[in-house]
Amino acid sequence: MSVDVPPTPLPRSTASDRRQPRMGKGNFELYAWVFMRVSGVLLVLLVLAHFAIMHVLGGGLDRVNFAFVSGRWANPFWRVYDFAMLTLALLHGGNGLRVIIDDYARTAYRRLVYLSLAATVVGLTWVLGTLTIFAFTPRG
Amino acid sequence: MRGLPTRPRRAVQEVTSARMQRLGTLYRGREGMWTWVLHRISGVAILFYLFAHVADQALVNVSPEAYDRVMDTYRNPFVGLLELGLAVLIVFHALNGLRIILFDFWSKGIARQRQMLWVQTVLFVLLATPAVVAIGGKVVAELRA
Numbered sequence A: 001m002s003v004d005v006p007p008t009p010l011p012r013s014t015a016s017d018r019r020q021p022r023m024g025k026g027n028f029e030l031y032a033w034v035f036m037r038v039s040g041v042l043l044v045l046l047v048l049a050h051f052a053i054m055h056v057l058g059g060g061l062d063r064v065n066f067a068f069v070s071g072r073w074a075n076p077f078w079r080v081y082d083f084a085m086l087t088l089a090l091l092h093g094g095n096g097l098r099v100i101i102d103d104y105a106r107t108a109y110r111r112l113v114y115l116s117l118a119a120t121v122v123g124l125t126w127v128l129g130t131l132t133i134f135a136f137t138p139r140g
Numbered sequence B: 001m002r003g004l005p006t007r008p009r010r011a012v013q014e015v016t017s018a019r020m021q022r023l024g025t026l027y028r029g030r031e032g033m034w035t036w037v038l039h040r041i042s043g044v045a046i047l048f049y050l051f052a053h054v055a056d057q058a059l060v061n062v063s064p065e066a067y068d069r070v071m072d073t074y075r076n077p078f079v080g081l082l083e084l085g086l087a088v089l090i091v092f093h094a095l096n097g098l099r100i101i102l103f104d105f106w107s108k109g110i111a112r113q114r115q116m117l118w119v120q121t122v123l124f125v126l127l128a129t130p131a132v133v134a135i136g137g138k139v140v141a142e143l144r145a
Helices: A028-063 A066-073 A076-104 A108-134 B007-023 B031-061 B064-073 B077-105 B113-144
Strands: none
Touching: A028 A076, A028 B077, A028 B113, A066 A076, A066 B064, A076 A108, A076 B031, A108 B031, B031 B064, B031 B077, B031 B113, B077 B113
C-alpha cells in the first residue's frame, strides 16, 4: 500500500505580510471603504442611464453633436446630473487608483510620485469638467 | 443519526478539499481572483477613458465647429469597437461591484458567492446585449458600406 504524500500547499499570507497602518491616519480607510460602496451604487444608476441615453438609444453617438449637447444642457437637471456623475466618478476612480498604487509602488518615493501624478490628473479633470458643464452657454 | 449524507454531496466536498490542498486556498486561481483582477483592470480603463472624455467634451466651450469636428472623427468602425469595449467594461465593473457590496452587507453573501457569480453572468448578458446590438450593428453596417 502506497502512502499518500500530501501536496505542499502554496504559501499563505500572514499578518506580517500585511501593510501596517501608519500612525495618525484616523478612520480615513474606513470612510474610503464606505464611500466606495455608496458612490458605487449611485454610479451604477448614473452611468448606466447616461450610457444608454448617449450610446445606445435613438442611434447613440450618431445624433450627438453641439446642437444635441445644447438641448440637453439647456435643462439644469442634466447639468446637475452630469456634475454629480463627474464628481463621484473621479472620487471613486481616484480612490481606486490610490489603492492600486499603494499595492504596486515599490518604494515610498515612487509611491509619492505616482500618487501626486494621479491626484494632479484627477484634480485637473474635475476642474475642466466642472467648467465645461457650468460655463456652457446653449446656442442654436 | 442526523440524516444520511448523500453520495453526491460527499463527492463534491472531497473534490473541494482536494482543490483546496492543491491551491492552498479557495481564492487563488479561482473565479474570485480573476474577477478581482478584471475589476481592477476595468476600473483603471474606465477612469482613463473618463480623462479623455472630459477633455473632448471641453471642446463645446471652444466652438460648436471644434466639437462637431471631433465628434465626426469618432464615427468609424475602429472607435465603434472601442465604444463597444467601454460598454462591456462598464457593465462588468458595475455588476461585479454590486456583488462585492453583497459580500460585505449580506449575511449570506460570502456563502453564496458562486451562485451570485452565475446571477451576475446572466445580468451581464442581459445588460450588455442591447449595447452590443446597437453599437456592434453600427460597426458592421459601416464595415459593409
